[in-house]
Structures are given as structure tokens and as C-alpha cells.
Amino acid sequence: MKPLVPVGRARKVALGVGFFVVFVALWSVATLGGFVSKTFLADPITMLREGYLLFAQHGFAKDVGMTVWRVVGGFVLAAVVGVPLGIAMGAFKPIEAFFEPFVSFARYLPASAFIPLLILWAGIGEAQKLLVIFIGVFFQIVLMVAVIVGSTRRDLVEAAYTLGASSRGIVRRVLLPSAAPQIAETLRLVLGWAWTYVIVAELIGASSGIGHMIMDSQALLNTGQIIFGIIVIGVIGLISDFAFKWANQKLYPWSLA
Amino acid sequence: MSALTPKLVIDRVTRIFSGVRGGPPTQALMPTSLAVEDNDFITILGPSGCGKSTLLRIVAGLDHPSDGKVLLDGARVTGPGADRGMVFQSYTLFPWLTVRENICFGLRERGVDAKRQDEIASYWIGKVGLAGFEHHYPKMLSGGMQQRTAIARALANDPKILLLDEPFGALDNQTRALMQELLLGLWEADRKTILFVTHDIEEAIFMANRVVVMSARPGRIKADVTVRLPHPRHYTIKTTPEFSALKAQLTEEIRVEALKVA
Numbered sequence: 001m002k003p004l005v006p007v008g009r010a011r012k013v014a015l016g017v018g019f020f021v022v023f024v025a026l027w028s029v030a031t032l033g034g035f036v037s038k039t040f041l042a043d044p045i046t047m048l049r050e051g052y053l054l055f056a057q058h059g060f061a062k063d064v065g066m067t068v069w070r071v072v073g074g075f076v077l078a079a080v081v082g083v084p085l086g087i088a089m090g091a092f093k094p095i096e097a098f099f100e101p102f103v104s105f106a107r108y109l110p111a112s113a114f115i116p117l118l119i120l121w122a123g124i125g126e127a128q129k130l131l132v133i134f135i136g137v138f139f140q141i142v143l144m145v146a147v148i149v150g151s152t153r154r155d156l157v158e159a160a161y162t163l164g165a166s167s168r169g170i171v172r173r174v175l176l177p178s179a180a181p182q183i184a185e186t187l188r189l190v191l192g193w194a195w196t197y198v199i200v201a202e203l204i205g206a207s208s209g210i211g212h213m214i215m216d217s218q219a220l221l222n223t224g225q226i227i228f229g230i231i232v233i234g235v236i237g238l239i240s241d242f243a244f245k246w247a248n249q250k251l252y253p254w255s256l257a
Numbered sequence: 258m259s260a261l262t263p264k265l266v267i268d269r270v271t272r273i274f275s276g277v278r279g280g281p282p283t284q285a286l287m288p289t290s291l292a293v294e295d296n297d298f299i300t301i302l303g304p305s306g307c308g309k310s311t312l313l314r315i316v317a318g319l320d321h322p323s324d325g326k327v328l329l330d331g332a333r334v335t336g337p338g339a340d341r342g343m344v345f346q347s348y349t350l351f352p353w354l355t356v357r358e359n360i361c362f363g364l365r366e367r368g369v370d371a372k373r374q375d376e377i378a379s380y381w382i383g384k385v386g387l388a389g390f391e392h393h394y395p396k397m398l399s400g401g402m403q404q405r406t407a408i409a410r411a412l413a414n415d416p417k418i419l420l421l422d423e424p425f426g427a428l429d430n431q432t433r434a435l436m437q438e439l440l441l442g443l444w445e446a447d448r449k450t451i452l453f454v455t456h457d458i459e460e461a462i463f464m465a466n467r468v469v470v471m472s473a474r475p476g477r478i479k480a481d482v483t484v485r486l487p488h489p490r491h492y493t494i495k496t497t498p499e500f501s502a503l504k505a506q507l508t509e510e511i512r513v514e515a516l517k518v519a
């Protein structure tokens with residue numbers, strides 16, 4: 001191996017899949033070989049059987065659907081408000097000076113700690129779930145977008161000015177297109193965090209969702225179901241990640257190396 | 258405007274940068290005056306850090322003079338505008354726009370209709386020799402092609418004056434020579450007023466009808482040399498005795514300045 005030398009496509013896929021194989025193999029040896037008690041960790045085969053039962057008998061598809069809906073809902077809500085605010089902050093320094101200290105403070109407030117308050121305010125319905133996600137990701141989006149827009153190459157801005165661009169033109173035709181690919185990349189990252197918050201929100205005061213199922217399974221010590229639930233989250237995350245990457249490549253072909 | 262008034266007047270322009278962290282302020286430009294006539298091709302020649310780029314940025318409106326003023330066609334320059342096109346040393350094409358879209362940037366900003374934009378872009382694409390590359394993104398172009406696009410982008414706006422800040426500084430020697438011929442050819446065709454900053458003596462003489470030499474920091478104009486070589490100029494002119502004499506004279510002027518800061 002030499003530093004920074006790229007790896008071929010086929011080998012890259014083989015290596016990536018290879019780790020999953022090693023992982024499952026170690027897991028199988030530990031559980032099926034009797035090294036770990038079944039009470040603490042289910043073996044892969046039990047896990048798959050439990051997963052099948054979840055879908056076939058316990059209506060798990062509805063739970064998955066609910067969770068996906070909450071993640072997307074809370075995330076889209078935060079993005080729709082957060083991205084424009086971040087752009088305004090990045091572009092106009094007085095706006096940044098007004099919001100930045102508060103947003104930086106709010107960013108450190110743990111979303112999960114708001115759950116008791118949110119239950120008090122919004123009940124245990126969907127609004128509360130969406131709010132947990134919103135609080136968890138909104139301030140992050142705002143700050144990251146503001147930094148991205150604020151770090152637009154100054155020479156491009158100057159070039160646009162010498163071509164007769166107005167302030168409006170600078171924002172619309174330089175800052176926005178320049179920042180767009182990085183903003184999309186940021187949203188991809190933040191969507192991952194939204195998944196963490198939704199499960200936390202569903203662990204408390206929920207009657208549906210993947211997190212709710214995990215709590216129920218804990219009561220029954222069904223580690224197979226718990227692991228299956230976690231893996232389902234991972235798979236959905238992986239799919240959405242690929243979708244985001246693909247969309248970014250289609251939307252911003254110019255930003256590819 | 259009477260024909261006797263210069264196109265561009267730089268009137269006792271100074272620039273003092275405030276000190277960093279309480280340090281003493283730096284005087285980048287001593288009071289500098291220069292009159293640029295219509296159709297002039299002036300090169301500003303000076304060692305690194307002599308304030309020549311600062312002067313050009315002040316003319317462009319991207320920087321403000323600490324004192325003095327700049328007049329373009331009698332009107333005071335207060336900020337950047339489409340009447341002063343600029344080509345930078347760094348590659349400043351918009352990476353998300355194709356060559357054609359980059360050239361149309363200023364036209365679109367002014368609301369020129371699409372058909373006219375297309376005509377102007379096609380004209381300049383042909384002029385700078387980029388036919389076949391209209392739909393390429395800047396990343397796919399060589400440095401020379403990027404600067405050609407940048408020149409076309411500035412000229413498509415039909416500015417009153419074209420400002421160039423060491424535009425060929427990052428190019429290799431061969432490409433640089435070709436770009437000089439290209440720019441000179443464009444100027445010979447329609448005599449657009451040009452202010453060109455460089456530290457390359459040969460480049461300064463080859464293209465200009467006036468070479469303004471600046472001193473080491475703090476910058477001021479130290480010599481103003483008229484170049485009386487005939488047009489159209491061919492690159493072989495660089496080997497003529499007249500050219501060599503000018504080069505020797507300017508080399509001496511610059512060397513004295515370079516010694517002060519080296």
C-alpha cells in the first residue's frame with residue numbers, strides 16, 4: 001500500500017463488502033459458538049427470524065413508515081427554515097451578528113433534554129416528535145450554512161462586481177450557486193443526526209415507530225428484534241445517503257473533481 | 258466630453274493600510290497621478306509589492322483610496338461597475354457556469370435579451386479562439402483557456418476601459434507569449450483602452466504604447482516611457498534593436514527598485 005493511491009472500483013466494492021462479511025462472521029462465532037449468552041446477544045439467524053416475524057405478524061412496516069415520516073418531516077421543516085436563515089447570515093454580516101451568538105448557544109442545548117418539556121407543551125403526538133428533530137438539527141443547519149456561504153471565494157465576488165453585479169446579483173448568482181453543493185452535502189450529514197433524534201424521541205412516549213418497537217423488545221429481552229431494528233435504521237440511512245450523493249452528482253456536475 | 262480630456266484620470270491617489278494588531282500603518286501608495294488617454298494601452302511595471310495591484314484595484318473600485326480620486330470620463334469612481342472590466346491573476350471564472358454562461362454573466366445581469374447575449378458570446382468565443390469549448394466547465398480548461406474566457410467575459414460587457422492584473426502571471430512561458438499576442442491583436446482591432454499591470458519587462462514593452470514604471474514600496478510613479486514600436490506588432494519584434502534598447506533601459510529602472518526590497 002502506498003499513501004493516497006486510489007483503489008480500483010471492483011476492489012473497492014470487494015473491500016467494503018468484505019468488512020460486513022468479517023463483522024457477521026465474528027458475530028456468528030461469538031453467538032452460535034456459545035461464547036456469549038443468548039440473553040445478551042441474539043445470533044444472526046435468530047435476528048433474521050425475529051425480523052421476519054416483526055414484518056409478518058407485528059406490522060413492523062407501519063413502524064418503519066412512521067419513523068421515516070417523522071425524520072423526513074422534522075428534517076424538511078428544519079431545512080426549509082434553517083437554510084434560508086443560514087444564507088442570510090452568511091451573506092449579510094449584521095444579520096449574522098444578530099443571530100449568531102444565540103444560535104451558537106442554542107446549538108449546544110441537548111435536544112433529548114427537551115423531550116419532557118416538549119411532551120408538556122405538545123403532548124405525545126407527532127408534533128412533539130417533529131419538534132425534537134427540529135431542535136436537534138435546526139441550529140446546526142443554520143450555523144453550517146452560514147459558514148459555507150460566508151466562505152465564498154472573495155475573488156469570485158469581486159469578479160462579479162466588476163461585471164456589474166448588484167448586491168442582489170451577488171447573492172443570487174454567486175453566493176448561492178457557489179454554496180449549493182456544500183449545503184447539499186451538509187444536509188446529507190445532518191439527515192444522519194435526525195435519525196438519532198427520532199429514535200430518542202420514540203423511546204419516550206411513543207406508540208409507534210422503530211424506537212417504540214425497540215423499547216417493547218427490551219421489556220421482552222428480545223435482543224434479536226432490537227438488533228434487527230437497529231440494522232433497519234442503518235440500511236435506511238445507507239439508502240438515503242446514496243440517494244443524496246447521487247442527486248448531488250446530478251445537480252452539481254461542475255463540482256466533481 | 259471634449260477629445261482633449263483623458264479617458265481616465267488618477268488624481269493624487271494614496272493608499273495607507275492600517276497597522277495589523279496595533280502595528281504602524283503601511284503606506285502602499287504615495288500620491289500617484291496618471292492620465293490615460295482614450296485608446297491607450299498602458300502597462301504598469303514594477304517589482305512585487307510596489308502597490309501596482311492596489312492602484313489597479315482602486316481604479317476598479319474594489320479598493321478605496323485613502324486620499325485623492327479617480328475619474329472615468331469625468332465621473333468619480335466610487336465603487337466597482339461594468340464600465341471597468343477586470344481580469345485577475347487568479348482564475349476567477351464561475352466554476353458552476355460553462356464558458357458561454359461565464360461570458361454572458363454581465364450581459365444577463367444587465368438584462369440583455371437572450372438572443373443578443375448569444376450573439377455577443379459567440380462573437381467573443383470566436384475572437385479568443387474558444388470555439389468548440391463553449392459548453393465546457395472551467396475545471397475542464399487549461400489555465401490559458403480560462404484566462405481567454407476571462408478576457409472575453411470582461412470584453413463582452415463592452416467596458417470603457419479594460420483592467421488586467423498580471424493576468425498571465427500563472428501561465429507557462431509559451432502560453433504567456435501566445436496570450437500576449439492574442440490580447441495585443443484584440444487591442445489592435447478595436448483599440449479598447451487598457452491598463453495592464455505586470456512585473457515582466459518584455460511583456461510590458463511588447464504590448465504597450467506607454468510603460469509606467471513604479472518604485473518599490475511605498476509605490477509611486479518613477480518613469481513614464483512611451484513605446485514607439487509600430488503596429489501591428491509581431492512577436493519577432495522582441496529581437497529588434499529598438500526593443501532591446503527599451504528593455505535595457507527599463508531593466509535598469511526596475512533593478513534599482515528591486516534591490517531596495519530584495
